[in-house]
Amino acid sequence: MASSSSSSSPVVTERRGIPGAQFxxxxxxxxxxxxxxxxxxxxxxxxxxxxxKVVEMKLLAQQRDLQAKIPDIEKCLDVVATLxxxxxxxxxxxxxxxxxxxxxxxxxxxxxxxxxxxxxANVMLxxxxxxxxxxxxxxxxxxxxxxxxxxGDLQFLRDQVTITQVTIARVYNWDVHQRxxxxxxxxxxxx
Amino acid sequence: xxxxxxxASPSSVRFAVCVFSTPTIKHASVIFYAGGGSETxxxxxxxxxxxxxxxxxxxxxxxxxxxxxxxxxxxxxxxASNELILTDEDVVRFQIGEVFAHVPKEExxxxxxxxxxxxxxxxxxxxxxxxxxxxxMAELKKILYGKFKDSINLEED
Numbered sequence: 001m002a003s004s005s006s007s008s009s010p011v012v013t014e015r016r017g018i019p020g021a022q023f024x025x026x027x028x029x030x031x032x033x034x035x036x037x038x039x040x041x042x043x044x045x046x047x048x049x050x051x052x053k054v055v056e057m058k059l060l061a062q063q064r065d066l067q068a069k070i071p072d073i074e075k076c077l078d079v080v081a082t083l084x085x086x087x088x089x090x091x092x093x094x095x096x097x098x099x100x101x102x103x104x105x106x107x108x109x110x111x112x113x114x115x116x117x118x119x120x121a122n123v124m125l126x127x128x129x130x131x132x133x134x135x136x137x138x139x140x141x142x143x144x145x146x147x148x149x150x151x152g153d154l155q156f157l158r159d160q161v162t163i164t165q166v167t168i169a170r171v172y173n174w175d176v177h178q179r180x181x182x183x184x185x186x187x188x189x190x191x
Numbered sequence: 192x193x194x195x196x197x198x199a200s201p202s203s204v205r206f207a208v209c210v211f212s213t214p215t216i217k218h219a220s221v222i223f224y225a226g227g228g229s230e231t232x233x234x235x236x237x238x239x240x241x242x243x244x245x246x247x248x249x250x251x252x253x254x255x256x257x258x259x260x261x262x263x264x265x266x267x268x269x270x271a272s273n274e275l276i277l278t279d280e281d282v283v284r285f286q287i288g289e290v291f292a293h294v295p296k297e298e299x300x301x302x303x304x305x306x307x308x309x310x311x312x313x314x315x316x317x318x319x320x321x322x323x324x325x326x327x328m329a330e331l332k333k334i335l336y337g338k339f340k341d342s343i344n345l346e347e348d
Contacts, residue, residue: 026232076288078287079287082292094293095291096291097290098289098290158245163238166233
């Protein structure tokens, strides 16, 4: 998707694979430069819009995933912190946990130094309390950073969508205006 | 000569251009009408203003949802601390992560107080941001309506 040279508009040409929408200073110049007639230009812009929508769906799905992951990691950090706090006192932590829907069982967690973390892909590793905290904290920070980048991408994408939509409206407008002028010229000639 | 041809031309067709926020949130639209070939030119600055308005609108809806969730959490914590006062047990099952740990009542009280503080502060911050977003949107509305008058619609559905 090559973007034709723009008429001195300060636009970011692309961001992480998302092509930037070229801002059109003047519709007439744009049409002559790209060599397209009105209908082809409109079709091209519509197609661009569709592509943007597809990417937007993808990014939104990723964002939802991340937003679900972050509270999970925070909960794990909570538990590890509680275990660490209990460590000094020497008393066991009694907890009720869910065995199955609606069925809970009681567990007695003795003073322990090691914590097992589920890393996904059927892998569980044993860590010391500090290592577990560090790992979870790092995961949390990464997730938050990814979320920020994602939000930035979404904003950029939405801007490009807006620019494209406004351009479509303007090209259409211009076309209507041209037809009017032609009509008026035609009338003057005929009368 | 009567210009009967005018009524035939699509000058009265309005071309709605919408900026949608995320699909889970009701869409808020910024509609730019291509009304009858009006000649107001759109400069890069105007475009940036429109973009900014769209972003603010999205953020506004996100904030509204976040505020709703924060208020609910606050209420839940209130209910929890009320229940706590009523109960006569010494050990309360307090949810940490996915499990319910047996925690002495006083500690639970302290924890709930802390959580309430955190959520109220968060709520305050969100409300503040919402105010600021609304103010910025009002500013932009003034500017954009000033330039485009009827050709643009910045209201909610």
